[in-house]
Amino acid sequence: xxxxxxxxGGDYAPEEVVSGALAAARGLLxxxxxxxxxxxxxxxxxxxxxxxxxxxxxxxxxxxMEEDPAASLRARPEASVAVAARLVRSGEAEAxxxxxxxxxxxxxxxxxxxRIRGIRRPAIATVMPFPKGSVLLLDAGATVECxxxxxxxxxxxxxxxxxxxxxxxxxxxxxxxVGEEPGKGGRxxxxxxxxxxxxxxxxxxxxxxxxxxxxxxxxxxVTDGFTGxxxxxxxxxxxxxxxxAVRDAVSGSLLHRAAAGILRPRLLALRSRLDPExxxxxxxxxxxGVVVIGHGNTRARGVENAIRGISRAGAGLAGDLxxxxxxxxxx
Numbered sequence: 001x002x003x004x005x006x007x008x009g010g011d012y013a014p015e016e017v018v019s020g021a022l023a024a025a026r027g028l029l030x031x032x033x034x035x036x037x038x039x040x041x042x043x044x045x046x047x048x049x050x051x052x053x054x055x056x057x058x059x060x061x062x063x064x065m066e067e068d069p070a071a072s073l074r075a076r077p078e079a080s081v082a083v084a085a086r087l088v089r090s091g092e093a094e095a096x097x098x099x100x101x102x103x104x105x106x107x108x109x110x111x112x113x114x115r116i117r118g119i120r121r122p123a124i125a126t127v128m129p130f131p132k133g134s135v136l137l138l139d140a141g142a143t144v145e146c147x148x149x150x151x152x153x154x155x156x157x158x159x160x161x162x163x164x165x166x167x168x169x170x171x172x173x174x175x176x177x178v179g180e181e182p183g184k185g186g187r188x189x190x191x192x193x194x195x196x197x198x199x200x201x202x203x204x205x206x207x208x209x210x211x212x213x214x215x216x217x218x219x220x221x222v223t224d225g226f227t228g229x230x231x232x233x234x235x236x237x238x239x240x241x242x243x244x245a246v247r248d249a250v251s252g253s254l255l256h257r258a259a260a261g262i263l264r265p266r267l268l269a270l271r272s273r274l275d276p277e278x279x280x281x282x283x284x285x286x287x288x289g290v291v292v293i294g295h296g297n298t299r300a301r302g303v304e305n306a307i308r309g310i311s312r313a314g315a316g317l318a319g320d321l322x323x324x325x326x327x328x329x330x331x
Contacts, residue, residue: 001290003310004084004093007037008062009100011297017099018045020303025054027304031311034093036084037062059083062100065296069103073111081105085112088289095310097281099294099303106142106284106293113289116322121146122286123154124225124293125161126232130214136162136171137221140282141229148191151175151222152199157285157321158220159202164320165283165313166219174208174218176227182206188224196222201324280306288318 005021007014014037025033033054035042042056059080063072073082081100085108087093096113098105106122115122123139138158143150155173162171175193177185182193184207196204208217210231223231280302281292290313292306 001095001311002032002034002093003307004034004036004057004087004096005303005307006062006080006084006096006098006100006105007035007042008059008080009098009105010294011065011099012299013062013099014042014045016298016300017303018042019300020298021054021307022046022050023300023304024307025051028308028311029053031307033307034084034087036080036087036096038080057083057087063104065101067101067104069101069107072101072104073107079104081108082112085109085291088113088291095290095292097292097294097303097306097310099281099296099298099306102141102293102296105291109284109287109289109291113287113291116286116288116318116325118322118325119153119286121150121153122284123150123157124228124282125158125285126228126282127166128213128232128235130216132214132216133219134166135213135216135219135221136166137223137228137232138285139223139225139228140232141225142284143225145226146188146224148188148195151188151192151224152195153286153325155196155199155202155204155220155222156325158222160321160324161283161285161313161317162220164317165309168219170203171219172205172217173202173220173222174205176213176221176223176231177207177209180207180209192222201327280304280309283309283313285321288322290317 007017021033021035034057036057036059039058060078061076062080081098081104084096088096089112121143124142125138126140128135128137136158138154159171159173162168177189205218281294284291290310292310294306
């Protein structure tokens, strides 16, 4: 694949983004990485031994994390995220990644990449790692206000994506709700439940309460963007605090430090599994191309893993999503 990377997006750009892109290019020799950024800023970071499958595409400036996405893109159409999106639109790239302003990335994707025909709203699909297995959550923040039909589209897209990306043959799809019974929740949840239960394309397992998300009740979790973003940020915050508490507990007395030495391999493996940078980014499903959004604080490891994830998802993802949605009548 040809993958455009916004070199100026993120808290640690461009250094960490360029470092991650270089590592990905060296490991993915069959793919082509197109770094997008100001040449005078990015060029010195590439070094003299850059891989042949990595090149630089010029842009001017970036969209800051606190800026208004739409206004910034109108004022600076040559910003790095906008140029990366247009590379997909023109066919020069098949995917683009940005760890910058999420709203600007979504807006650039909708403006220049466009939606899959018939899709009303896109969804951010995020892999949430848990000790018992990973869960795909969508929407994690792209569409705050949804209709029942949107959740059906999210469910079909999430199921297809879980098969391709997470290698789950028959993903179990659950609807995030306040109770397990079909009649629970507000109007959106109740009507969405009826649509999902009647969908032959997915394996719907019913409502999933918040307490059951981490225990593997479903492989794909569907909800509106407001609820999904709260679920995601809460899970990330709790995981971070628990790991910090464990670190404090084993760093006290000599006996505690000795015990920590014995547990160190298991603790490091757990930390790696729960680290968002293991996956590196979230896929924006529903747009007519492959778009991945990274955390604002993504480091080089996260950038590399995000690019590897794009390569693993493969070209043709948007086409497969659109075909399945039309076949199911979810468009």
